[in-house]
C-alpha cells in the first residue's frame with residue numbers, strides 16, 4: 304500500500320474537498336486551472352504539461368473578504384465569471400514585517416453553451432466561498448454560524464479635514480473597493496464641521512444602519528459615541544456596531560484594533576488595509592466606555608484616554624504639526640521635552656480587582672446573542688445578523704440588551720448619589736460628587752508633583768505608541784499611568800521611545816507608575832492647564848472617571 308495514501312486520506316478527512324471545477328483564468332484564457340474549494344482553502348492549480356514553478360496556490364478562506372459571480376457580455380459570450388477577493392498577510396518588500404496585500408482570483412466558467420447555466424454554476428461557487436469563509440472565521444472563535452445574511456448597510460462618516468486632509472483620497476483608493484468586494488452597502492457621509500457627526504448621529508434613524516463606521520482620527524469617533532449616548536434611546540443606540548478606519552493623525556483606536564487582531568505592527572496605508580479587512584470580516588465585540596465627569600460641563604463618554612500634563616500638552620501643541628500625519632506626536636513630544644515642567648495636583652483611584660471575574664458592574668460572562676442559533680462570550684459576526692429589515696435588527700438589539708443589563712451590586716461605597724443619574728447614558732455607580740471626598744476604599748496617591756497622568760482603555764495612544772500592551776477592549780479596566788516629578792528629560796524620552804514597542808514598563812523607570820483601576824479622580828491645583836479626552840480638549844479643572852464595562856460594540860478582529 305502506498306504510504307502517502309494514508310496521509311492524503313487523513314488530510315481529506317480534516318480538510319475535505321467540497322467543490323471541484325476546471326476553469327480558465329480571466330486574465331489569460333490559455334491558462335486552465337483546477338480549482339478545489341475545501342472547508343478551509345481555495346486551492347488553484349495550473350493544468351500544464353510542462354513543469355511550472357509554483358503552479359499551485361493555496362488561499363486561506365480566512366483571508367477572503369468576498370466573492371461574486373457575474374457575466375461580462377450578455378450577447379456574445381456565454382461564459383460566466385467568478386471573482387474572489389483575498390487579503391493575505393505577505394512579507395513586505397525589503398523588510399522583515401508582514402502586512403495584508405490584496406489578491407484577486409478571477410476565473411472564467413464556460414463549460415456549457417447555456418449562459419444561464421454557466422452563471423448558475425458561478426453563483427453556486429460564489430455562495431460556497433462566502434459561506435465557508437464566514438464559517439472559517441467563526442471556527443477561529445469557537446463558533447459556527449450556519450447562515451449568512453444579506454449584505455449589511457454601513458454609514459461611513461469621513462472627516463475630510465483629519466490628518467493630512469487625505470481621508471477622502473484614502474477612501475477612494477482603498478476603502479470603496481474593499482467594501483464593494485465584501486458586498487457591504489455603504490453610504491458615505493462627509494462631515495462639514497466639528498460636531499456635525501455628533502448632531503447627525505443624535506438624530507439619525509438608526510434602524511437604517513447595521514453599523515456606523517468612522518474614517519478619521521479618534522476625534523470623530525468621540526463625537527459619534529457622545530452623540531449616541533445623548534439620545535433618549537441611548538441604551539439601544541449604543542449597541543450599534545462601530546467601526547474605525549484610520550484617516551487622521553491620531554489613529555489610536557485603529558492601531559489598537561489591528562493590535563488586538565494579533566498582527567505585527569504596521570502604519571499608514573497598511574494599517575488602513577488591515578482595518579478595512581477587519582471591518583469587512585465584521586466580527587463585533589464589546590468595548591468599554593469611560594464616563595468623564597467635570598465640575599461645570601455635562602458628563603462625557605470616552606473610548607480611549609484621559610490625559611493631563613505632558614501627554615495632554617503634546618496632544619494640543621501638536622495640532623499645528625497635523626500636516627505631518629501620525630508623526631505629529633513625535634514632533635510634539637520632542638518640542639515639549641525641551642520645556643519639560645511639573646504639574647501639581649491630587650490623584651485618587653479605585654483599584655481594579657486582581658481577578659477580573661470578581662469585578663462588579665456588568666456581568667463578566669454576559670453574552671452577545673446574534674440570534675437564537677449562536678452565541679459567543681464576546682463576539683458575533685455582523686455578517687450573520689438575522690436580516691436586513693429593521694424588525695430583525697431590533698431583535699438583535701433587544702436580545703443583546705437583555706443580556707447586557709447592568710447588574711450593579713451596591714455596596715456602601717458604590718453610591719446611589721451620583722449627580723448624573725437622570726441624564727441619558729448609564730447611571731454612575733462608583734463616583735461621589737466632586738465636592739465630596741472620594742469613597743473610603745479609594746487609594747490616594749501620596750505625591751502631588753507629576754509630569755503626566757494618563758488613563759488608557761485601549762492598547763494604543765497613537766499609531767506608534769503601544770501604551771497599554773495588555774489592554775483588551777472589554778476588560779473593564781482603566782490602565783492608569785503617572786510619571787512622578789524628578790524624571791530627567793533623557794529618561795522621559797527613553798520611556799516614549801520604549802513605548803513604540805510597548806516596552807516602557809520593562810524599563811524599570813522609578814518615576815513611572817502603572818496600575819489598573821475602575822475609577823479615578825484628578826484635582827489639578829493650577830488654575831490653567833489642559834485636559835484631553837480621546838485627544839480632544841475638555842473643560843480644565845477637577846475631573847473624575849469610571850469605566851462602564853462592554854457598553855459599546857466595536858467591529859474588530
Ligand code: ADP
Nearest residue numbers: 465466494495496497519520522523551552553
Ligand atoms: P485627527 O486625528 O487628525 O485629529 P480627528 O478625527 O481627531 O482627526 O478630527 C479632528 C477634529 O476635527 C475633531 O475635533 C473633529 O471633531 C473635528 N471635525 C470633524 N469633522 C470636521 C470637519 N468637516 N471640519 C473640521 N473639523 C472637523
Ligand code: MG
Nearest residue numbers: 520522553838
Ligand atoms: Mg484627533
